[in-house]
Amino acid sequence: MSKEKNGKEIVCTMISGRTLEQAKEMHSGKNSKSYSEAVGKVYVSPLLLNELGLAEGEKIVLKSSFGRAEARAYVDPGLPHFVVxxxxxxxxNLLVGYETEGTGMPSFKGVQVEVCGAC
Known part of the structure; x- marks a missing residue:
């Protein structure tokens, strides 16, 4: 079981976008296992993964003021420490609000999330 370092939640900024893996697997259908795996990932810095006491591929929990989600954590060495x-x-979608501010799409960038290994 994953352990949470010092029992704390770490506040991070979430950004979201399309990945090449996601685009490739979209052709299998959004109900396919391969697509679900491609979008069920959270990329974090190596430092954050270590601070959480997690190994790559373990479940990570994210909470925002809009909701809660779980996914598997993977390292992206190019990410800043407190960005996921x-x-x-x-x-x-579970972590963003419904407000679109007239754009027709909610903001998937700059959402504050609390991140932990098992909270």
Missing amino acids: FIPMGPVA
Whole structure:
């Protein structure tokens, strides 16, 4: 079981976008296992993964003022320490609000989330 370092939640900024893996697997259908796996990931810095006491591929919990989501954590060494990247899709949708501010689409960038290994 994953353990949470010091029992704390770490506040991070979530950004979301499309990934190449997601685009490739979209052709299998959005109900396919391969697509679900492609969008069920959260990319974090190696430092954040270590701070959470997690290994790559373990479940990570994210909470925002809009909802809660779980996904598998993967390292992206290019991400800043307190930034997490989530492919646009079901996981990200659970963490963003419904307000579109006239654009027709909610903001998937700059959402504050609390991140932990098992909270």
